[in-house]
Amino acid sequence: xxxxxxxxxxxxxxxxxEFFRDRGSSEALRAALESERGYDADIWRQMAQELxxxxxxxxxAYGGQGLGLxxxxxxxxxxxxxxxxxxxxxxxxxxxxxxxxAGSETQKREWLPQLAGGxxxxxxAVCGRGGAHGSxxxxxxxxxxxxxxxYRFVLDAQAADLIIAAARRQDEVMLVALPRDGVEVERHxxxxxxxxxxxxxxxxxxxxxxxxxxxxxALDVAIQRACILLAAEQTGAAAEALDRTVAYAxxxxxxxxAIGSFQAVKHRLADMMIQVEAAISAVYFAACSADEAPAxxxxxxxxxxxxxxxxxxxxxANMVQLHGGIGFTWEHxxxxxxxxxxxxxxxxxxxxEHQERLAVHMGLEGEAVS
Amino acid sequence: MKLGFTPEQEAFRGEVxxxxxxxxxxxxxxxxxxxxxxxxxxxxxxxxxALGAAGWSAIGWPARYGGRDADLAQQVIFAEEYARARAxxxxxxxxxxxxxxxxxxxxDDAQRQRFLPKISAGEEMWCQGYSEPGAGxxxxxxxxxxxxxxxxxxxxxxxxxxxxxxxxxxxxxxxxVICRTEEGSRGREGLSYLLVPMDQPGIDVRPIRQMTGxxxxxxxxxxxxxxxxxxxxxxxxDGWRVAMGTLAFERGVSTLAQQMQFRNxxxxxxxxxxxxxxxxxxxxRQRLAKAWRGLQIMRASALRMLSGADSxxxxxxxxxxxxxxxxxxxxxxxxxxxxxxxxxxxxxxxDYAFDDLQRxxxxxxxxxxxxxxxxxxxxxxxxxxxxxxxxxxxxGQQ
Numbered sequence: 001x002x003x004x005x006x007x008x009x010x011x012x013x014x015x016x017x018e019f020f021r022d023r024g025s026s027e028a029l030r031a032a033l034e035s036e037r038g039y040d041a042d043i044w045r046q047m048a049q050e051l052x053x054x055x056x057x058x059x060x061a062y063g064g065q066g067l068g069l070x071x072x073x074x075x076x077x078x079x080x081x082x083x084x085x086x087x088x089x090x091x092x093x094x095x096x097x098x099x100x101x102a103g104s105e106t107q108k109r110e111w112l113p114q115l116a117g118g119x120x121x122x123x124x125a126v127c128g129r130g131g132a133h134g135s136x137x138x139x140x141x142x143x144x145x146x147x148x149x150x151y152r153f154v155l156d157a158q159a160a161d162l163i164i165a166a167a168r169r170q171d172e173v174m175l176v177a178l179p180r181d182g183v184e185v186e187r188h189x190x191x192x193x194x195x196x197x198x199x200x201x202x203x204x205x206x207x208x209x210x211x212x213x214x215x216x217x218a219l220d221v222a223i224q225r226a227c228i229l230l231a232a233e234q235t236g237a238a239a240e241a242l243d244r245t246v247a248y249a250x251x252x253x254x255x256x257x258a259i260g261s262f263q264a265v266k267h268r269l270a271d272m273m274i275q276v277e278a279a280i281s282a283v284y285f286a287a288c289s290a291d292e293a294p295a296x297x298x299x300x301x302x303x304x305x306x307x308x309x310x311x312x313x314x315x316x317a318n319m320v321q322l323h324g325g326i327g328f329t330w331e332h333x334x335x336x337x338x339x340x341x342x343x344x345x346x347x348x349x350x351x352x353e354h355q356e357r358l359a360v361h362m363g364l365e366g367e368a369v370s
Numbered sequence: 371m372k373l374g375f376t377p378e379q380e381a382f383r384g385e386v387x388x389x390x391x392x393x394x395x396x397x398x399x400x401x402x403x404x405x406x407x408x409x410x411x412x413x414x415x416x417x418x419x420a421l422g423a424a425g426w427s428a429i430g431w432p433a434r435y436g437g438r439d440a441d442l443a444q445q446v447i448f449a450e451e452y453a454r455a456r457a458x459x460x461x462x463x464x465x466x467x468x469x470x471x472x473x474x475x476x477x478d479d480a481q482r483q484r485f486l487p488k489i490s491a492g493e494e495m496w497c498q499g500y501s502e503p504g505a506g507x508x509x510x511x512x513x514x515x516x517x518x519x520x521x522x523x524x525x526x527x528x529x530x531x532x533x534x535x536x537x538x539x540x541x542x543x544x545x546x547v548i549c550r551t552e553e554g555s556r557g558r559e560g561l562s563y564l565l566v567p568m569d570q571p572g573i574d575v576r577p578i579r580q581m582t583g584x585x586x587x588x589x590x591x592x593x594x595x596x597x598x599x600x601x602x603x604x605x606x607x608d609g610w611r612v613a614m615g616t617l618a619f620e621r622g623v624s625t626l627a628q629q630m631q632f633r634n635x636x637x638x639x640x641x642x643x644x645x646x647x648x649x650x651x652x653x654x655r656q657r658l659a660k661a662w663r664g665l666q667i668m669r670a671s672a673l674r675m676l677s678g679a680d681s682x683x684x685x686x687x688x689x690x691x692x693x694x695x696x697x698x699x700x701x702x703x704x705x706x707x708x709x710x711x712x713x714x715x716x717x718x719x720x721d722y723a724f725d726d727l728q729r730x731x732x733x734x735x736x737x738x739x740x741x742x743x744x745x746x747x748x749x750x751x752x753x754x755x756x757x758x759x760x761x762x763x764x765x766g767q768q
Contacts, residue, residue, distance in 0.1 A: 002371070003371060003674055288371050
């Protein structure tokens with residue numbers, strides 16, 4: 001038992017930190033958001049192909065790095081500091097994990113090295129009209145060999161060469177691979193500019209292939225693992241919001257003093273740090289527990305997601321508040337953090353949903369909120 | 371990064387659990403589950419001696435002073451098993467967790483030989499003489515004075531002044547006291563860290579009844595109290611540095627034992643909620659889940675803090691840990707009362723004496739005050755960890 005980073009984990013942290021500091025400036029973020037794809041293809045190529053970030057947790061037998069959630073969380077935390085958009089979460093975690101858990105050997109051999117190497121992208125389409133994540137809420141159907149359904153809030157669908165979609169066949173949730181050109185993808189103008197939502201409409205499309213494993217189990221694992229990595233990303237964003245706000249509070253002078261010398265301001269910054277430390281603890285505890293004891297993944301996912309959501313929501317809101325008027329402008333980056341916080345809070349389930357799952361895990365029977 | 375334990379560590383766990391079970395279902399069955407600081411003190415002193423005799427009192431200490439040189443994993447395991455066995459609150463806490471480590475790090479060899487074996491053997495209990503009526507959050511405003519004088523057995527310190535909030539002083543044989551030893555000095559300068567025997571005519575301990583109705587704390591008056599010249603830890607005048615070192619030990623492994631107590635409390639609240647139907651209330655369920663989340667986070671934060679303790683520099687959680695647990699525990703008190711409903715407002719018997727959860731609700735109001743109020747903690751985090759400018763100081767110090 002030693003709850004600190006190993007030498008190797010420190011190296012990964014340094015590498016990720018250096019890369020994102022170098023490539024993830026405010027100017028780079030704004031340029032990426034202006035581009036047609038919504039992300040910088042060159043930065044993504046470097047991340048995915050040179051640094052192997054697309055396939056961090058994909059097993060090395062299929063061309064990935066074969067790393068644990070702890071190592072992946074380290075990278076996501078550093079990435080979160082920059083808010084840089086990329087298809088990493090959709091391709092490298094959601095779609096790749098679903099394929100690795102439910103795909104046939106042939107499917108895995110064909111697709112995972114492509115995704116892990118960053119040569120191709122894939123998206124996972126789950127949410128139905130209700131917008132809820134998770135296998136229990138799938139409402140698309142697979143009938144007579146064709147998929148019918150409307151998928152909402154799909155991440156990274158624009159960039160995807162392949163869409164892994166969940167659909168019900170009788171009572172069973174199946175995963176199928178849909179060809180990108182057979183489906184209609186609409187990219188929405190989204191509150192969080194850095195992570196646009198897509199709607200994918202599928203009107204009687206024949207899948208390219210079916211994944212033979214349990215769709216429900218694979219979906220849940222993919223979303224739960226994504227929860228932990230999203231939480232790591234939220235934690236990085238919160239830490240960055242804190243750092244930038246501290247820097248501002250040290251230099252901004254009013255009443256003849258740096259505003260950071262006033263307790264009304266410094267106590268809020270202290271509260272932000274308390275939140276950031278809680279999120280770091282929650283994320284790495286969750287990642288490490290899930291790596292060592294995969295049976296704990298469901299509750300660890302909820303633990304990390306809820307804490308990181310609370311942390312980033314608090315820190316981003318205070319980033320706006322403590323910057324005063326400038327924090328309300330489009331020109332300042334604070335609004336990107338604030339909007340990322342809002343969108344991340346509901347992605348993969350709200351705080352209330354996850355806490356209800358934790359309540360059930362604690363042994364509190366009763367009417368689970370549906 | 372690793373959370374799991376090796377087979378050797380699990381074997382150690384078995385050894386600890388077996389010893390605790392044997393003692394607490396045998397000779398010490400009558401004090402099992404006592405969480406009050408003051409109840410059955412004599413029996414709990416006997417328990418301290420039993421822990422000491424079996425080598426379980428201060429397992430992280432070097433073997434030559436009665437410890438076991440236990441590593442972090444073993445200390446984690448011991449804390450977990452101690453709580454699981456519902457062993458009583460440690461009367462020896464102040465000696466084992468604060469006085470002992472301070473003497474080990476800042477004391478000289480003679481002091482280590484004299485004091486450490488008595489602490490680890492459970493012979494001598496300790497208390498802490500820091501706060502004064504005029505020195506609470508502003509601890510450096512200490513006014514208790516000590517001066518060296520000749521006595522029948524050589525030179526000795528003679529102490530005049532008053533300390534307050536001295537927990538467990540009524541059961542202690544020794545007290546570590548911050549005194550002003552340089553006439554006319556102010557603030558952090560001119561303070562010394564003295565070790566003072568409690569059983570002497572110059573010391574008067576008066577209990578302070580607190581809102582729980584009990585008296586965990588005391589006022590301690592020093593009126594010509596004495597201690598030998600050699601009982602100063604560190605150099606005379608260097609007491610502030612030593613005193614701050616002691617406070618750092620509060621962030622040590624004892625936090626793990628405390629967390630285990632918290633876990634037991636949450637389990638009691640969950641049981642109560644299941645029994646009275648509160649567990650069906652969606653808002654209560656959310657709050658119980660939030661409390662569970664905080665418990666996992668405290669565990670992870672403590673492990674981060676302790677795993678990194680050897681690296682010297684204070685890591686993030688070392689700054690945020692106190693305010694986090696104190697605030698969490700205070701909220702747990704509120705939650706307990708909301709779960710209990712109006713039953714929580716009634717005592718079992720005729721005295722103003724309440725059960726564990728009711729007492730916890732009241733006592734947890736002190737958590738965000740002692741050992742640095744939440745407000746002081748925020749100042750420390752902002753100024754020391756985040757590097758923000760200091761609040762300008764007033765000039766009205768006495």
